Amino acid sequence: MHYFHYTGNRLCCEGVAVETLARKFGTPLYVYSQRTLEEHFKDLDQALAGVEHLVCFAVKSNSNLSVLRALAGLGSGFDIVSGGELQRVIAAGGDPRQCAFAGVGKTEGEIEYALRQGVYTFNAESEPELERINRVAARLKKQAPVAVRVNPDVEAHTHKKITTGTYENKFGVAFEEIEGVYARASKLRHLRLRGLQMHIGSQITEVAPFEEAVRKVLPLVTRLKERHGLEFLSIGGGLGIVYKPALASGPAAWWRSAAARDILTPQKYAARLVPLLKPLGLRILLEPGRFISGNAGILVTRVEYVKRTGRKNFLIVDAAMNDLIRPAFYEAYHEIVPVRRKAGAMVSSDVVGPICESGDFFCQDRPLPKAREGDYLALMSAGAYGFVMASSYNTRSLAAEVMVKGNRAALVRPRQPVEDIWSGEAAAPWLK
Ligand code: LLP
Numbered sequence: 001m002h003y004f005h006y007t008g009n010r011l012c013c014e015g016v017a018v019e020t021l022a023r024k025f026g027t028p029l030y031v032y033s034q035r036t037l038e039e040h041f042k043d044l045d046q047a048l049a050g051v052e053h054l055v056c057f058a059v060k061s062n063s064n065l066s067v068l069r070a071l072a073g074l075g076s077g078f079d080i081v082s083g084g085e086l087q088r089v090i091a092a093g094g095d096p097r098q099c100a101f102a103g104v105g106k107t108e109g110e111i112e113y114a115l116r117q118g119v120y121t122f123n124a125e126s127e128p129e130l131e132r133i134n135r136v137a138a139r140l141k142k143q144a145p146v147a148v149r150v151n152p153d154v155e156a157h158t159h160k161k162i163t164t165g166t167y168e169n170k171f172g173v174a175f176e177e178i179e180g181v182y183a184r185a186s187k188l189r190h191l192r193l194r195g196l197q198m199h200i201g202s203q204i205t206e207v208a209p210f211e212e213a214v215r216k217v218l219p220l221v222t223r224l225k226e227r228h229g230l231e232f233l234s235i236g237g238g239l240g241i242v243y244k245p246a247l248a249s250g251p252a253a254w255w256r257s258a259a260a261r262d263i264l265t266p267q268k269y270a271a272r273l274v275p276l277l278k279p280l281g282l283r284i285l286l287e288p289g290r291f292i293s294g295n296a297g298i299l300v301t302r303v304e305y306v307k308r309t310g311r312k313n314f315l316i317v318d319a320a321m322n323d324l325i326r327p328a329f330y331e332a333y334h335e336i337v338p339v340r341r342k343a344g345a346m347v348s349s350d351v352v353g354p355i356c357e358s359g360d361f362f363c364q365d366r367p368l369p370k371a372r373e374g375d376y377l378a379l380m381s382a383g384a385y386g387f388v389m390a391s392s393y394n395t396r397s398l399a400a401e402v403m404v405k406g407n408r409a410a411l412v413r414p415r416q417p418v419e420d421i422w423s424g425e426a427a428a429p430w431l432k
Pocket of ligand 1: 061079202237290330
């Protein structure tokens with residue numbers, strides 16, 4: 001669900017016309033709907049009411065300070081993967097004591113910073129990491145709260161680049177080895193074994209893989225709780241969203257669409273998992289990113305040229321793979337809609353950016369309404385893994401970001417001035 005819809009022929013974000021924002025702030029432009037973000041968070045939070053829990057928003061999916069602040073205001077915790085993300089959460093007014101620090105490569109500096117800030121848990125991914133956390137904690141005369149990430153070896157049925165819970169990838173500790181790891185870690189005096197963590201992948205659109213993974217770890221976590229006094233189990237993130245259709249002719253029509261009927265709702269997710277989790281008597285942590293932010297953002301772009309070749313109709317737009325890399329990197333589908341709807345025939349089109357790579361496209365051979373130079377298009381469902389994965393490849397500025405609430409809009413990140421891209425660079429002294 002989301003609050004992007006047509007009012008008449010104009011695409012609106014909540015009560016604000018997207019075209020007005022594009023004219024005022026320029027393009028490429030990310031636009032976020034605060035109401036969508038907040039409703040997703042509340043929906044999931046309420047669905048889990050039957051068990052003590054903390055929803056930790058995965059900051060990697062969208063780390064804009066306004067997004068983080070809005071969620072912090074609802075009591076969200078945060079799943080972070082770097083010292084930088086922790087600094088952002090704190091800058092946004094989030095509570096470090098509600099942060100779970102994940103990732104396979106935490107540096108000593110990051111561990112020290114997170115320990116001083118008092119994070120809720122370090123989710124460790126290997127024994128050398130546990131030893132390092134113990135060492136840093138000893139130096140600071142502290143006890144570090146830790147969980148170990150178990151790799152449940154469950155197939156998540158999602159894109160290979162975002163599958164994480166099988167033995168084919170670098171994440172976590174193998175299921176068979178995990179109890180030995182806890183036994184050895186329990187001898188490290190500056191560690192406090194606080195929980196167990198898992199995460200099987202991202203954009204998972206059915207509940208079965210989650211259920212399989214939870215069922216598989218239940219006996220394990222019960223034993224670990226008895227032996228080491230664990231307080232929590234994190235079941236990770238990964239709830240998928242609907243990318244297609246992202247936009248029907250209004251929320252009511254959207255809910256009648258086939259994709260909407262199949263969607264993994266928080267209610268379906270909770271109905272299967274809460275009865276399994278509740279008897280554990282542990283606090284349950286979740287780490288959703290995309291579910292909360294994905295449908296809450298769009299990328300608005302302007303058609304610069306319409307170019308016809310012998311076989312193709314290209315719409316060359318001012319956004320590119322540096323602004324939204326998902327289609328190039330994961331063959332991801334993002335629905336593309338006109339910001340101002342017009343009647344007329346559909347034309348099979350390739351929407352491409354200006355970057356000098358043939359992978360720089362947003363769609364190929366897709367029927368789209370006929371567009372002209374100067375028209376604005378919206379790439380839907382771009383709120384997760386959109387701006388956060390942007391780069392300045394081709395010396396292109398990072399896009400601007402706008403947050404909308406009701407009929408108010410605020411520029412929450414101005415477009416990067418082009419000189420800022422090289423402002424930290426210098427000529428080597430021998431070149432002067
Ligand atoms: N927890 C852990 C340990 C993770 O590795 C991730 C995502 C999450 C939580 C949040 O997953 P989510 O709820 O957002 O699915 N850039 C890719 C997705 C990468 C996901 C990485 N890990 C994409 O654009 O599809």
